[in-house]
Amino acid sequence: MRPFGYLTPPDRAGAIAAVTGRPGATFLAGGTNLVDLMKLGVADPDLLVDVTGLLPDRIEPTAAGGLRIGAGVRNSDLAADPGVRAGFPVLARAVLTGASGQLRNMATVGGNLLQRTRCLYFQDVTKPCNKRVPGSGCPARAGDHRNLAILGGSPHCVATHPSDMAVALAALDAVVHVEGPAGPRAVPVTGPVGGLYRLPGDRPDRETTLERGDLITAVEIPPLAYAGNSAYRKVRDRTSYAFAVVSVAAALDVADGVVRDARLAIGAVAPVPWRARAAERVLAGRPATAEWFGRAADAELAKASPLPDNAFKLTLVRNVVVQMLGELAGDGS
Amino acid sequence: MTTADDTSSELTLVVNGTAHRLRLDHRTTLLDALREHLGLTGTKKGCDHGQCGACTVLADGRRVNSCLLLAVAARDAEITTIEGLAAADGALHPLQAAFVEHDALQCGYCTPGQICSAAAMLGEAAAGWPSAASASLNPETGPVVLDAAEIRERMSGNLCRCGAYVNILAAITDVARAAP
Numbered sequence: 001m002r003p004f005g006y007l008t009p010p011d012r013a014g015a016i017a018a019v020t021g022r023p024g025a026t027f028l029a030g031g032t033n034l035v036d037l038m039k040l041g042v043a044d045p046d047l048l049v050d051v052t053g054l055l056p057d058r059i060e061p062t063a064a065g066g067l068r069i070g071a072g073v074r075n076s077d078l079a080a081d082p083g084v085r086a087g088f089p090v091l092a093r094a095v096l097t098g099a100s101g102q103l104r105n106m107a108t109v110g111g112n113l114l115q116r117t118r119c120l121y122f123q124d125v126t127k128p129c130n131k132r133v134p135g136s137g138c139p140a141r142a143g144d145h146r147n148l149a150i151l152g153g154s155p156h157c158v159a160t161h162p163s164d165m166a167v168a169l170a171a172l173d174a175v176v177h178v179e180g181p182a183g184p185r186a187v188p189v190t191g192p193v194g195g196l197y198r199l200p201g202d203r204p205d206r207e208t209t210l211e212r213g214d215l216i217t218a219v220e221i222p223p224l225a226y227a228g229n230s231a232y233r234k235v236r237d238r239t240s241y242a243f244a245v246v247s248v249a250a251a252l253d254v255a256d257g258v259v260r261d262a263r264l265a266i267g268a269v270a271p272v273p274w275r276a277r278a279a280e281r282v283l284a285g286r287p288a289t290a291e292w293f294g295r296a297a298d299a300e301l302a303k304a305s306p307l308p309d310n311a312f313k314l315t316l317v318r319n320v321v322v323q324m325l326g327e328l329a330g331d332g333s
Numbered sequence: 334m335t336t337a338d339d340t341s342s343e344l345t346l347v348v349n350g351t352a353h354r355l356r357l358d359h360r361t362t363l364l365d366a367l368r369e370h371l372g373l374t375g376t377k378k379g380c381d382h383g384q385c386g387a388c389t390v391l392a393d394g395r396r397v398n399s400c401l402l403l404a405v406a407a408r409d410a411e412i413t414t415i416e417g418l419a420a421a422d423g424a425l426h427p428l429q430a431a432f433v434e435h436d437a438l439q440c441g442y443c444t445p446g447q448i449c450s451a452a453a454m455l456g457e458a459a460a461g462w463p464s465a466a467s468a469s470l471n472p473e474t475g476p477v478v479l480d481a482a483e484i485r486e487r488m489s490g491n492l493c494r495c496g497a498y499v500n501i502l503a504a505i506t507d508v509a510r511a512a513p
Contacts, residue, residue, distance in 0.1 A: 006403070028406065031402065036383055079462070086472055096465040101490050105395045105397055239489075
């Protein structure tokens with residue numbers, strides 16, 4: 001790790017200016033991913049600008065009936081918040097399945113959104129990686145890709161986004177509030193147009209639409225009448241404290257056996273938290289049955305391009321989607 | 334006044350109630366500050382990447398991985414390490430006593446992290462924080478009843494390569510049941 005400077009500016013404008021004005025500078029919040037990447041040699045900042053005291057750290061109801069979550073809220077406080085637990089269980093559940101008690105105490109909401117992939121090649125500086133060193137190549141397609149993307153990847157990168165929280169936020173249509181050198185703006189977590197995350201294409205090193213000096217200050221969740229009927233399921237190689245192999249965030253509004261509306265997002269299958277809009281379109285107005293839940297999953301997965309060792313995720317996603325939607329529809333299974 | 338080009342800082346770390354004035358390279362983690370600069374070697378370095386929990390300490394009463402916390406970023410916190418858990422008269426913390434009673438270790442390397450983690454975990458459960466193992470997220474339910482599944486889930490950030498989990502679980506269960 002190279003030596004680096006450390007600053008605690010008195011306000012956000014000062015922090016943004018400090019990072020904007022120095023190419024090697026980066027924001028530090030909880031540090032659970034950044035400090036690790038610095039130890040690995042993957043991140044190499046020459047200045048850390050500590051924003052932990054500068055970010056909003058409260059969760060407040062919005063006038064519209066949603067929630068505004070400060071970017072400095074620790075993951076553990078987010079999951080324990082009564083308003084989140086009662087109103088948006090999918091979000092509390094997603095956060096609780098991530099990392100460990102210690103890491104959730106440290107990690108912030110803003111940092112969680114910006115954590116980097118755990119692709120083995122990205123984290124190993126002795127290996128080529130187009131995300132880490134643009135143009136150096138990607139050994140994953142012919143190498144270890146069991147846990148990499150089946151959707152949204154490119155010949156240049158098939159890394160998966162590691163966050164659980166972001167998958168729930170994608171399903172909830174959350175919006176990220178950003179302050180930067182160009183002033184404040186709001187960006188949806190996942191589209192339908194624009195959004196915080198970029199698909200890799202031929203520039204997998206550009207993961208988000210944030211520019212140098214942009215600082216996430218809050219995440220806003222709009223109201224969703226049926227968000228109380230939501231859930232998050234994470235399939236992983238051990239029961240706890242592991243990244244997802246596949247995860248699904250879902251919310252379902254059913255009346256008289258018919259789906260009125262649905263929200264679905266899938267984790268660990270793409271370089272971004274994957275909002276399953278094709279599946280949602282199939283579900284709307286259709287019978288709340290396993291058959292239609294399966295058709296919805298199939299519609300989303302029609303775009304998939306799995307690799308030899310991760311094609312199992314197709315079956316896994318379908319099974320988890322069908323089971324979860326069945327439970328949310330109240331079939332008692 | 335620290336500038337962007339300074340690679341070290343003069344800072345105060347408050348550990349187990351004692352303030353220590355230090356000049357530290359910014360690369361120094363809290364873990365290395367405790368072990369190498371303050372001689373508090375009870376806190377252990379296992380993986381040094383936040384994956385094993387051996388380095389768990391309390392920062393303002395919350396459990397954290399000291400290997401991923403830069404010392405310079407911990408200067409405003411009250412740090413408690415395994416050396417600070419026992420009472421001033423030397424009486425063991427109930428978790429320390431329970432680990433001895435239940436033989437909840439073999440090599441002992443993960444033990445300080447296990448005990449610090451468990452100490453904070455009991456507080457989280459008492460505060461009603463849910464876990465991934467909790468059947469209900471209902472905020473009205475109050476303190477969490479720590480059954481085996483809850484304790485295993487909540488302690489999953491602390492690995493034990495000797496596999497003493499059965500006795501670790503027994504020790505923590507004892508203390509959880511005795512808690513007011």
